[in-house]
Amino acid sequence: MTDPVDPIALARALINCPSVTPARGEVFDVLDSALSALGFTIHRWVMGGAPDGPTENMVATRGSGSPHFGFAGHLDVVPPGEGWSGDPFDAHIDNGVLVGRGANDMKSAIAAFVAAVSRVEQDKGTISFLITGDEEGYATYGTPRIIDWLNERQIRPDVILIGEPTSVDRLGDTVKIGRRGSVNMWIEIPGVQGHVAYPHRATNPIPAIARVVSALDAIHLDDGNDAFPPSNLEFTAISVPTQASNVIPGSATAQLNIRFNNLQSGAELVRMVEGVVEREAPGAVVKARISGEAFLTPPGRLFDVVVESIxxxxxxxxxxxxxxGTSDGRFLIQLCPVVDFGLPNASMHKLDEHAAVEDIEALARIYERVVRKALG
Known part of the structure; x- marks a missing residue:
């Protein structure tokens, strides 16, 4: 058996690879090297082009047969933004805290799971890593394409653990057993640009978009249920192409997102918005992108193993x-039961993103317990 992997050292090596979504290349090389040394067979491929790609994906497997335990995650990160106290892609430890883009979401969890499996002498079953470079983006060439790859080869994990940062106040206080769906929509209302002093020669789209916003904002979608909170519709932007005080704009656009539970579906919500828009602003155009449907993993052995280990x-x-928020579980639930569990998530996507070293090390021990129980 090879020497156990240090999760902190591996997390730092992954963070030091800039991998803003969609990601490929160096960061996958680092993970490839770590897993190859542990006896995993590595499959990597790059798909797609701009704007949603190119994206790299990896499936790494060790062992054969059942039970098949899958770990899913992503090596891509959101853009770091301005205002960091140091280089976001130069990981460092400050007072017991690992700092760098991806330290929380979710390179440290991937490192922790590698460390976990490095401590397990696997004498039966299969362990797989399902790793994408496009979780933070639109997933056009990401996890759905990993699922295609698995289906083409008739490979199907029995359970999948996703290493997203789910804990709230303390490591282990929260496990995600499902996720809300998400749909983004853009409403564009045409007008005719003109001078404000001659409104009869123009068509102002702003009153129409105001009616649409008011009508949609007044809709009560549902009250939630035992597993999910109520669905919610939030406007995220309203814009016009000109800001001049004496010009009636030629169009107006509203952007919204709906996070919805399993009482709704993405397609039904799109149709609902289209109906309101047609009533309040005939001729307007609605464009929609459904990021994923709501899903819920029913109670079972995966719940028990994860909860016992924590x-x-x-x-x-x-x-x-x-x-x-949502996760790639919205896709992976097509294959088998899925749960998300990882680090406390207070710093995800923030400046000076970080994770406590002791939490990363404890997460590796929890993951080790999970693997041993799942394969036992």
């Missing part, structure tokens, strides 16, 4: 939640 390591009884 409790043994931390003493906590985690909350089983569907709150927060």
């Amino acid at each position: 409790s043994e390591e931390t003493g906590l009884q985690p909350e089983l939640s569907t709150s927060g």
